[in-house]
Amino acid sequence: MVQRCNAVGVRVIVDVVVNHMAELGRSGYGSGGTTFNADQLDFPGVPYTSVDFTPQDLCPSADGIVGNNSDVYEVRNCYLLGLTDLYTSSYHVREQLAHYLNLLLDIGVMGFRVEAAKYVWPEDLEAILSLTNNLNTAEGFPSATRPFIYHQINDQGGEPISVNDYFGIGLTTEYRYSEKIAAGVDDFALLNYVYDSEEGMAPPYKALVFVDDHDNQRGYGSTGDVLTYKQIREYQMGVSFSLAYDYGVVRLMSSYDFDDNDQGPPDSSSSGATDTVPINADGSCGGGWICEHRWNSIVQMVMFRNVVAGTQVELWYQEDDNVAFSRGHLGFFAMSKSGSLDTVLQTGLPAGLYCELISSCTRNVTVDTDGTARITINDYQLPFIAFCVGCGTVTTPSPDQTTTVIPTTPMTTLPTTMTTTTIPTTTTPLTTESTTPPFGGKVKTVIFLYKQTNPGQDIFIIGGIDIAHRPGCTSDAESDVCALDITVNSLGTNVHYDRYNAWRAGDTKLDWYGAQAGQGTYNGQVASGTPLVWTTSNSGAPEYQELNTYGDSYWMVDMIMDCAQTDEGWFHFKAYLTNAGSGWEDDINQVSPCSGDVGGSEPYATVYHTARCGYLNVFEFSGSSCMVSDLP
Structure with a gap:
């Protein structure tokens, strides 16, 4: 599967568990066919024995289980939910975990999401990751390329363990963003504050952000409300704004429908075998699969984000229930909570006629020579618009004209590049006399x-x-x-x-x-x-x-x-x-x-x-x- 994905430019990031093995009270056969007994700390298939698990005298809790998240030693040295805690300070354990990661890298994966990273000492994670190989060049990766790493850390503030403990070894999840974007969609005055450095949120170049994930869409791991596919209008607003905004690396959710928080994926036979995902004629999914990543509005906003990567939010406009901003000189986004907006705004973009992405270019937006444009929204279900340089043909008007008509072919091709936010840049070429390097080496x-x-x-x-x-x-x-x-x-x-x-x-x-x-x-x-x-x-x-x-x-x-x-x-x-x-x-x-x-x-x-x-x-x-x- 990994090799087939790599062949078409789709990279795979594996969710890895390095903190623990099976829960106390469990024994039998693992999914790989080997026996295990958690109470005896015996996992011969690895192999792990009792010396490979955190000594109980290092755990300050009476029952050996994590119960006090304000105690760093309890969080990192005790058993999370009774799961047998690996002694990651042990060189043997580090070698075994790195061996596992290297097997995945040999297969051709791009990197790892480290589950429950806050329960592992950062120096231990750093030591484990230092033993990993570079990405596999046989799978199309450049030579000497290190794995992409991000750590699952639910930092809500107020605890001694924070996301910045892990900045030296990868990106970190920013769960506070999910709640802030939900609050911002409810009250547009809050949208320009979805990133607040004063609250200790990860800086843009270290944050992995999302509107929802598999935990908080079911009510786990969040202290406030989050948006999910069940609020389809607001969810599209939150995801589209996130893809337009310049904070963090954005991860998209792709769900299946559920009524019970413990409900598994579609299984029409009730045999435990997950159903195949049927793809409808319009590209959406059926059979109980939601596939948010295939929704047209999200597809188009991924295109927008790829084009404006490296620029920052400028020309911020917020009035009542309307918000708009540019991304440097490359893109412009506007959203109306009521679904009704008609005003002239400065876009910062070159003059020309732009295709409007959310409508798949069935609408156009004219930017005049002074950079202004009439921004019109009249769709309650999809109350936002976006347009960008290169998303269709943009032409500069001659002195006697203000616009040039461009083709309006819908852009429905799925982008193949990763959606990321990078450090702000602007791309205005300047013709100067080139200066050659004075030195070599x-x-x-x-x-x-x-x-x-x-x-x-x-x-x-x-x-x-x-x-x-x-x-x-x-x-x-x-x-x-x-x-x-x-x-x-x-x-x-x-x-x-x-x-x-x-x-x-x-x-x-x-x-x-x-x-x-x-x-x-x-x-x-x-x-x-x-x-x-x-x-x-x-x-x-x-x-x-x-x-x-x-x-x-x-x-x-x-x-x-x-x-x-x-x-x-x-x-x-x-x-x-x-x-x-x-x-x-x-x-x-x-x-x-x-x-x-x-x-x-x-x-x-x-x-x-x-x-x-x-x-x-x-x-x-x-x-x-x-x-x-x-x-x-």
């Missing part, structure tokens, strides 16, 4: 970023090559062609640099995804990317750096970088300030050419700082200035 590169900060704040950068300008980028830093190999150099050993030195350990990539697997932590705090350190030009201060000739508050990183991986000698980055609300820099409209004794013009415009490999680069947080100079 790995050379010293320095960045200074001016920012006055408060005690307790730190600055990190994410970056590499703008994903809109290099094809083939992935969401795995280790294999991403948009990520750059780096070695972050020491800047000293005084106590003021302890955080920088801790976070630079294991940071081998300038990438768009935050902390790498294996990157160092400081007092339990996970890095948010490649670290910078506060420096001064005052030679009497402990934070003095010789290369800083500019003054106080110039945050610095010193790297060895491979210029051959850059884009004509240039690369991009965006900064994040901790303990400062959202913390992200504003979009950058960088001055070109840069000043300095080297200077130079960026090869194309982006919303990031653009720096030169092999030189000393000076910028300002959220500022447009740039200076490029020779290193002494």
Whole structure:
């Protein structure tokens, strides 16, 4: 099955259980045909014996069962629901689990969803995953590509275990999003707050989000209401908004109908054999299968999301029960709770006639030369519209015309690319004189970023090559062609640099995804990317750096970088300030050419700082200035 799926571009992610084996009180034969006895901790088919399960003296609960989610040791060392807890600190257990994962990778799977990850110590998971192989190149994966990993963690806030404990080893599920999107569909004033960093929600590049999943659509694992297929209108609104919005990697649900929360999939023979899924003439499913992923509105919004990937929400409009926004200069989405909207809005898109996706291009939207368009919604059941650049032929009007008619052939082909949200970019080409790389191979590169900060704040950068300008980028830093190999150099050993030195350990990539697997932590705090350190030009201060000739508050990183991986000698980055609300820099409209004794013009415009490999680069947080100079 996996190989057939790979042959047509459908990748498989396996739901894996590494926390436990069978429940106490169970014995007999497993699905693989081997015997087991949970009470005796005997699983000879693996093999596991009593020494492979967490010692009971490490579990603080009286009965050995997880009962207090406020006790980290109880959650991670006791038996979840009586399930026999594997001792993942044991090298033998780690080897056995990695062997299982490697068998799946050899088959050709793309990655793993780690079930019940909060019940496993993060360092144990990191050790297990470090023993896994790269993806199988025989199944069409690029060489040296690491598995895609995300962890199932139900973090509702208020408990000591949170999603950020796992950011260094993959993405994390964000269950709070399901409740927030349900509340937002009920009250549109809440829609722009479905991601709230102040609540500890995972940042966009670490969050795996969903309107519902197999647990919370049945009322498990959520403290509030969630939308499901049973509220078809509101559910389509929630999923479509999620695919249009710029938060997280979106996972779609594909359900079967149920009345009882414990009801299994369609089984017309009552023999325990799941029925085949019948496909109707219109592409929908029958026989009790819901197949939300085949609904036309969701198919079209997946297309929209793929086109606008790498852009951010702009031109936010919310009035009463209506909401609209652009995704950079590539797409526009609008939704009306009443199903009735008729107003002129700024779209941010180039002028032309666009096919409206939800209607499968049986309607068009005209964008005028000033970027405005009349946005009309008059459908109560499908009260939203979307259009985007490239979703049909977009033409720029000549001076004596405002629109050009395009074909309205319905777009019903299922997209073949993964639905993801990536770090914001804008894609406005800029014609400049190209600058060739000054060096080949790995050379010293320095960045200074001016920012006055408060005690307790730190600055990190994410970056590499703008994903809109290099094809083939992935969401795995280790294999991403948009990520750059780096070695972050020491800047000293005084106590003021302890955080920088801790976070630079294991940071081998300038990438768009935050902390790498294996990157160092400081007092339990996970890095948010490649670290910078506060420096001064005052030679009497402990934070003095010789290369800083500019003054106080110039945050610095010193790297060895491979210029051959850059884009004509240039690369991009965006900064994040901790303990400062959202913390992200504003979009950058960088001055070109840069000043300095080297200077130079960026090869194309982006919303990031653009720096030169092999030189000393000076910028300002959220500022447009740039200076490029020779290193002494």
